[in-house]
Amino acid sequence: MTRARRRWLPALLLPLALAIAVVLGSVQAGASVSLPPKSAEEILAMIARTQVRALSGTVEQNAGLGLPELPASGPGAAPGAASALEFLTGSHTARVYVDGPLKARLQILDQMAERDVVINGAEVWLYNSKDNSATHLTVPTPSLAELKDALPTKPTPGMFASDMPATEMPEPDIPRQDVPTPEALASRFLAAVDASTEVTVAEASSVAGRSVYSLVLNPRSDETLVDSVTIDVDSETGLPLGVEVRAKGQAEPAYSLAYTQLDLSKPDAALFDFTPPQGATVIEKVLPARPVPSMTQPSTPEPDAPASDAPAPDATTPDAPAPEDQLTPGHGSRTHGATVTSEGWGSVIALPAGSAPAELTSNPQLSQALQAVDGGRALTTSLLSVLILDDGRVYAGMVPLERLQSAAAAQ
C-alpha cells in the first residue's frame, strides 16, 4: 500500500503549500518596513508639504462601532437616514479619482450597483445606478468652497469630521477634501491635535503596497471615546494613505479608512465628464452662493424638484442628502444654528430645535438603533454618540452620552 500512500501525497502537500503561501502573503503584507526614522514633527511637516495633485485609488472603509448591521439592499433596506447610518456599519469599497484642484470623482462600489459623485469645476453630478437617477448641482463659482461642505455623499469622514472642532481648520480649495479619502479624514483629525494630544510615531508599515510612517494621535483627555487615531503617511509623498480610529474599551479598531490600491498618475480626463444616461431621472438644483446649502434644511422636500420627475417615494436623490447632515452636521460652526461647545476631542455639536428630521424617528430600522433616554432618543456607539431630544434639538460628538446630556441640560 506504499504506492497508494504516495498517491495521496500531492493531495496533502498541495493544500499545505497553498496554506503556507497564503500565510506568508498575509505576514508579508503586515511586515514592518525599514525606513529612515523620522520624528512626529517631521512627519507632520511632510503631510503639510504633500504635492500630490492627481491620483486614482481604491479606498476601503471598515466600521465596527457596535451597531447592528443594516441591510444595504433588498427589501429591508431603508432609504434616507438609514443609508447614512449604513456607513457606520460593515465595510464599503469606493474608488476615488482626483485630478487637480477642481476635478474629482467618487464611486461607491455596491454589490451590483454603484453611487457616483462627479465634481468638475462648478458642476456636480450625483448618480445612483439602483434607481437610475441623477442629480445635477450647479454652483456659482465663488461658493465652491461652501458646496463642498454640503456635498451629500460625503459619507464617512464628514460624519467624524463633524465631531472634530473644525473651526479653525484651513480649508484648501480643492475638491479632494470632499471625497472621502484618508487624506481628507486625516486632515480633520490633525486639526484636532492640541496640547492635550500626545503625538507619537509607531513602527513603519505598508499600505496599498507603499511604505508608510505611522503617526499615532493619543488624546489624553478622558472626555472623549477616542482611544487613539493612527494615520499612515506615505514615506515618499507625505500623502496620508490610511486612518484608523480606536475606541476606548474595544480591542478591534472602531473605524478605518485606507487605500487598498493607489496610483499617483493623472486619471483619464473623460472620467470627469458626466452626461446623465438616457432614461435616467434627472433632478436639477442650483445651489445658492450663501448661506450654505439648502440641503442642511431638515426634511423639506426640494421645491425646485419637479414633482412629475420625482422617482419612486423611496428614491429621492442618491443617498438622501439631508439626514446625514442632520445626524452630524458636517460643517462645524458654519452651519447656521449649529454650535460647537467645548474644544478639542471632547467637543459637542449642537443643533437648534427643529433640526431632527421626522424620518429619524419614524423609520422603524432607525428606531431600532435608537434607544430611548430621558427627554428623547439616543444613538450610542463605541466611538460616537448622538442625542435627539423630543423638541428636535440634536447633540452629537465623539463623547459618552452623559456628556451630551449634560450639554443639553446646560442650555
Added chain:
Amino acid sequence: MLSAKANGPTREGAVRPGLGWALLGSELAVLFRRLRTWAMLIALAAVPILIAVAVKLSSRPTAPGRGPLFLDRITQNGLFVAVTALVVCVPLFLPFTVGVVAGDTIAGEANLGTLRYLLIAPAGRIRLLLVKYAGAVAFCLAATATVAASGALAGVVLFPVGPVTLLSGDTISVGESSLRSLLIAAYITVSLLGLSAIGLLISTFTDVPVGAMAATVVLSVVSQVLDNLPQLEWLHPWLFSHHWLSFADLLRQPISWTSFGENALLQAGYIAVCGALAYAKFSNKDVLS
C-alpha cells in the same frame, strides 16, 4: 490495484503523446451528442427568452430598482437582456447544469461500466481525469455562452438597441458593450471552474452519478447560503461562490479588474486542491465496473 499497475501515467505520456487529444475529442463528442446536454443548454437558452418576452408583453413598465439588475432598462435597450439573464442564471441554473455534467464525469462512466474500458486503453488515469475536467470546462463555456447569446438575440429581436449605460452612469457604444458581454461570459465561465473541480472530485468517490450531481449542486447552494451569513464573514473570501455576482465590476467605468483577478485566483486554488485530491482518490480507486 491491478488496473493501476499497468497505467503509470508518465510512461504512456511519453509513448503516445497524441492520445490525449483523441481522448478529448471523443469526450467532447460524447458530451455534446448527449440528449441531456442539449436539454440543459436549451433550458438555459430559454431563460433570457422568457425574460424578454415577459417584459415585452407586460403593459406596466418595471419600476427601477425592482427585480434583477437592469430589468427596468430592457425596454429601452435590448442589450441588457443578456446581462439580466446571466444575473438570474448565476445563482442556481448555471451551477445546476454544471453540477450535473461535472458530477457525471467519473461516476457516470463507472455506473455504465465503461470506466474500465477507458482505462484499458493506454490513456493513464491522470490523462483521463484531465480530459474529463476539460469536458466539464467546455460545458461551462458552452452554458454561459448559450445564455449570453440567446439573451443578446432575444434583446435585439424584441427591443431597440442603443448605447449601453454602465453602473457608473457612463454610456458606452454597442461595440464596446458586446466586448463587455464577452468579458462577463468569460468571468462567469471562470467562476464555474471551481465548482466543476468539486464535481469531478465528488465523482471519483462514488459510482452513483446522481449522488455526485446532487452533492455538487447542494454544495453550490450551501456555499451561497454561507456567503450570506454575516456571522461567517471570515469564511466568505474562501467560498468558491464568493465572487460569482461580482461580475458587475465589469460594468463599471473604468473596469475594475480586482474581482476578476481574485476570482481567478480563488478558482485556481479550488482546481488545484480538488484536482490533487481527485488524482489521489482516482489513482487508488479499484475500478471494478
